[in-house]
Amino acid sequence: MGVTVSRKAHFNAAHRLYRKDWNDQKNLDVFGKCSYPNYHGHNYELIVSVTGAIDEETGFVMDLKVLKDLIKIEIEDYLDHKNLNVDIEEFKNLNPTAENIVVIIWNKLRAKIKSDLEVEVVLYETSRNFVSYKGVVE
Ligand SMILES: Nc1nc2c(c(=O)[nH]1)N=C([C@H](O)[C@H](O)COP(=O)(O)OP(=O)(O)OP(=O)(O)O)CN2
Numbered sequence: 001m002g003v004t005v006s007r008k009a010h011f012n013a014a015h016r017l018y019r020k021d022w023n024d025q026k027n028l029d030v031f032g033k034c035s036y037p038n039y040h041g042h043n044y045e046l047i048v049s050v051t052g053a054i055d056e057e058t059g060f061v062m063d064l065k066v067l068k069d070l071i072k073i074e075i076e077d078y079l080d081h082k083n084l085n086v087d088i089e090e091f092k093n094l095n096p097t098a099e100n101i102v103v104i105i106w107n108k109l110r111a112k113i114k115s116d117l118e119v120e121v122v123l124y125e126t127s128r129n130f131v132s133y134k135g136v137v138e
Protein backbone atom coordinates (compact mmCIF):
# COMPACT_ATOMS: atom_id res chain seq x y z
CA MET A 1 0.00 0.00 0.00
CA GLY A 2 1.28 3.46 -0.77
CA VAL A 3 0.71 6.74 -2.47
CA THR A 4 1.67 7.28 -6.11
CA VAL A 5 3.39 10.42 -7.39
CA SER A 6 3.76 10.94 -11.13
CA ARG A 7 5.70 13.13 -13.52
CA LYS A 8 5.03 13.66 -17.23
CA ALA A 9 7.84 14.17 -19.74
CA HIS A 10 8.41 13.99 -23.46
CA PHE A 11 11.02 13.47 -26.13
CA ASN A 12 11.09 13.40 -29.91
CA ALA A 13 12.86 10.59 -31.70
CA ALA A 14 13.14 8.84 -35.05
CA HIS A 15 13.01 5.11 -35.58
CA ARG A 16 12.37 2.33 -38.00
CA LEU A 17 10.86 -1.05 -37.15
CA TYR A 18 12.71 -3.84 -38.92
CA ARG A 19 14.80 -6.94 -38.41
CA LYS A 20 18.20 -7.22 -40.07
CA ASP A 21 17.70 -10.98 -40.46
CA TRP A 22 14.50 -10.51 -42.53
CA ASN A 23 14.41 -9.24 -46.11
CA ASP A 24 12.74 -5.94 -47.01
CA GLN A 25 9.53 -7.64 -48.14
CA LYS A 26 9.06 -9.55 -44.90
CA ASN A 27 9.81 -6.41 -42.88
CA LEU A 28 7.20 -4.56 -44.95
CA ASP A 29 4.67 -7.36 -44.51
CA VAL A 30 5.07 -7.38 -40.73
CA PHE A 31 5.85 -3.75 -39.84
CA GLY A 32 4.17 -1.94 -42.77
CA LYS A 33 5.03 1.74 -43.19
CA CYS A 34 6.94 1.62 -39.88
CA SER A 35 9.66 -0.31 -41.77
CA TYR A 36 10.23 2.35 -44.44
CA PRO A 37 14.02 2.65 -44.80
CA ASN A 38 14.42 6.37 -44.19
CA TYR A 39 12.97 6.35 -40.68
CA HIS A 40 10.05 8.36 -39.25
CA GLY A 41 9.50 10.26 -36.04
CA HIS A 42 7.22 10.31 -33.02
CA ASN A 43 6.52 12.81 -30.27
CA TYR A 44 6.82 10.40 -27.37
CA GLU A 45 5.09 11.28 -24.11
CA LEU A 46 5.76 9.45 -20.89
CA ILE A 47 4.32 9.28 -17.39
CA VAL A 48 6.60 8.00 -14.68
CA SER A 49 4.84 6.93 -11.49
CA VAL A 50 6.52 6.15 -8.18
CA THR A 51 4.60 4.42 -5.40
CA GLY A 52 5.58 4.06 -1.77
CA ALA A 53 5.08 5.20 1.78
CA ILE A 54 4.86 8.89 2.65
CA ASP A 55 7.98 9.97 4.56
CA GLU A 56 6.85 11.30 7.94
CA GLU A 57 9.35 14.19 7.99
CA THR A 58 9.02 15.48 4.41
CA GLY A 59 5.50 14.36 3.51
CA PHE A 60 6.97 13.12 0.22
CA VAL A 61 6.90 9.67 -1.34
CA MET A 62 9.69 11.03 -3.55
CA ASP A 63 10.65 14.64 -4.20
CA LEU A 64 9.13 15.45 -7.62
CA LYS A 65 12.02 17.83 -8.34
CA VAL A 66 14.40 14.91 -7.93
CA LEU A 67 12.19 12.79 -10.22
CA LYS A 68 12.04 15.62 -12.80
CA ASP A 69 15.84 15.94 -12.86
CA LEU A 70 16.28 12.18 -13.05
CA ILE A 71 13.95 11.87 -16.05
CA LYS A 72 15.71 14.77 -17.77
CA ILE A 73 19.18 13.31 -17.33
CA GLU A 74 18.41 9.62 -17.86
CA ILE A 75 15.67 9.78 -20.50
CA GLU A 76 15.24 13.16 -22.19
CA ASP A 77 18.91 13.99 -22.59
CA TYR A 78 19.56 10.39 -23.70
CA LEU A 79 16.73 9.97 -26.23
CA ASP A 80 15.53 13.41 -27.33
CA HIS A 81 16.19 14.23 -31.01
CA LYS A 82 17.96 10.91 -31.52
CA ASN A 83 17.58 8.25 -34.14
CA LEU A 84 16.86 5.29 -31.87
CA ASN A 85 18.16 2.65 -34.32
CA VAL A 86 21.40 4.50 -35.05
CA ASP A 87 22.26 6.52 -31.95
CA ILE A 88 21.13 4.40 -29.01
CA GLU A 89 23.27 1.43 -28.06
CA GLU A 90 20.39 -0.62 -26.66
CA PHE A 91 18.63 -0.59 -30.05
CA LYS A 92 21.60 -1.63 -32.19
CA ASN A 93 20.20 -5.17 -32.11
CA LEU A 94 16.75 -4.58 -30.61
CA ASN A 95 13.70 -3.33 -32.50
CA PRO A 96 12.72 0.11 -31.11
CA THR A 97 9.06 -0.75 -30.60
CA ALA A 98 7.12 1.09 -27.94
CA GLU A 99 7.30 -2.08 -25.84
CA ASN A 100 11.09 -2.27 -26.02
CA ILE A 101 11.51 1.49 -25.49
CA VAL A 102 9.38 1.48 -22.32
CA VAL A 103 11.44 -1.40 -20.87
CA ILE A 104 14.70 0.46 -21.59
CA ILE A 105 13.31 3.60 -19.94
CA TRP A 106 12.07 1.66 -16.91
CA ASN A 107 15.42 -0.09 -16.45
CA LYS A 108 17.32 3.21 -16.53
CA LEU A 109 14.99 4.85 -13.98
CA ARG A 110 14.66 1.76 -11.75
CA ALA A 111 18.43 1.75 -11.28
CA LYS A 112 18.32 5.31 -9.88
CA ILE A 113 15.24 5.17 -7.64
CA LYS A 114 15.27 3.78 -4.08
CA SER A 115 14.48 0.07 -4.12
CA ASP A 116 11.61 0.36 -1.60
CA LEU A 117 9.66 2.45 -4.14
CA GLU A 118 7.70 0.91 -7.05
CA VAL A 119 8.19 2.39 -10.51
CA GLU A 120 5.78 2.32 -13.45
CA VAL A 121 6.32 3.94 -16.85
CA VAL A 122 3.57 4.65 -19.39
CA LEU A 123 4.85 5.58 -22.84
CA TYR A 124 2.69 7.16 -25.53
CA GLU A 125 4.04 6.69 -29.07
CA THR A 126 1.05 8.49 -30.55
CA SER A 127 -1.84 10.12 -28.73
CA ARG A 128 -3.75 6.85 -29.15
CA ASN A 129 -1.01 4.18 -28.95
CA PHE A 130 0.55 3.62 -25.56
CA VAL A 131 2.28 0.92 -23.51
CA SER A 132 3.06 0.53 -19.83
CA TYR A 133 5.63 -1.37 -17.77
CA LYS A 134 6.15 -1.84 -14.06
CA GLY A 135 8.88 -4.46 -14.10
CA VAL A 136 8.87 -8.19 -13.71
CA VAL A 137 6.68 -9.41 -10.83
CA GLU A 138 8.86 -11.48 -8.44
N1 LIG B 1 2.66 -3.42 -30.60
C1 LIG B 1 3.16 -2.40 -31.36
N2 LIG B 1 2.60 -2.15 -32.55
C2 LIG B 1 3.09 -1.13 -33.30
C3 LIG B 1 4.15 -0.33 -32.83
C4 LIG B 1 4.72 -0.65 -31.57
O1 LIG B 1 5.67 0.01 -31.11
N3 LIG B 1 4.19 -1.67 -30.88
N4 LIG B 1 4.60 0.70 -33.57
C5 LIG B 1 4.07 1.02 -34.71
C6 LIG B 1 4.60 2.23 -35.41
O2 LIG B 1 5.94 2.52 -35.08
C7 LIG B 1 3.82 3.48 -35.02
O3 LIG B 1 3.55 3.54 -33.66
C8 LIG B 1 2.55 3.53 -35.72
O4 LIG B 1 2.36 4.89 -35.95
P1 LIG B 1 1.16 5.34 -36.80
O5 LIG B 1 1.05 4.46 -37.99
O6 LIG B 1 1.29 6.79 -36.96
O7 LIG B 1 0.01 4.97 -35.80
P2 LIG B 1 -1.49 5.22 -36.05
O8 LIG B 1 -1.82 5.23 -37.49
O9 LIG B 1 -2.23 4.29 -35.15
O10 LIG B 1 -1.59 6.72 -35.54
P3 LIG B 1 -2.60 7.32 -34.50
O11 LIG B 1 -2.25 8.77 -34.47
O12 LIG B 1 -2.37 6.66 -33.18
O13 LIG B 1 -3.96 7.03 -35.03
C9 LIG B 1 2.99 0.23 -35.31
N5 LIG B 1 2.55 -0.86 -34.50
Ligand SMILES: [Zn+2]
Nearest residue numbers: 015034040042
Ligand atom coordinates in the same frame (compact mmCIF):
# COMPACT_ATOMS: atom_id res chain seq x y z
ZN1 LIG C 1 6.97 4.52 -35.46
